[in-house]
Amino acid sequence: MPICNRGNFPSTRYQGSKNKIIKWIDYCTKDLKFNSVIDAFGGTGCVGYMFKNRRKQVFYNDILKFNYYIGLALIENSSTLLDVNDIDSILTKHKNIDYPDFVTRNFQDIYFTNDENKWLDFVITNIKLIDNKYK
């Protein structure tokens, strides 16, 4: 059974992502003999993920915290998936939680609409409540 599936790799609009040329990188490295690889500026994780798929030991690194979570979820993790209950819980505004309004207050009229900012405030809070480092 494959440990990961390239077809499911999440697509992003990440500046500098190598996802568009990942098959070429795969092809260019296919005859090299090595067991481990460092993805030093890992970003989306697509390069490390491709090598993980080839059963290489991958060391993923990135200076940004959100990319650290990408590294945990896509590179270090090989078995944990979000399930339907997790998704339901993330997308539900729970009555017993006093949700912060950090995004709503600080990002008004900058990136997203007010409703989207409110959505981000409660979804981010719900995600933080999931007690599993791979989710």
Ligand SMILES: C[S@@+](CC[C@H](N)C(=O)[O-])C[C@H]1O[C@@H](n2cnc3c(N)ncnc32)[C@H](O)[C@@H]1O
């Ligand atoms: C072009 S992007 C990602 C490239 C990656 N191979 C991909 O396909 O998504 C470069 C990444 O380097 C990270 N980066 C920049 N300076 C860094 C540093 N000093 N140490 C670690 N990561 C750094 C950035 O956060 C960014 O995610």
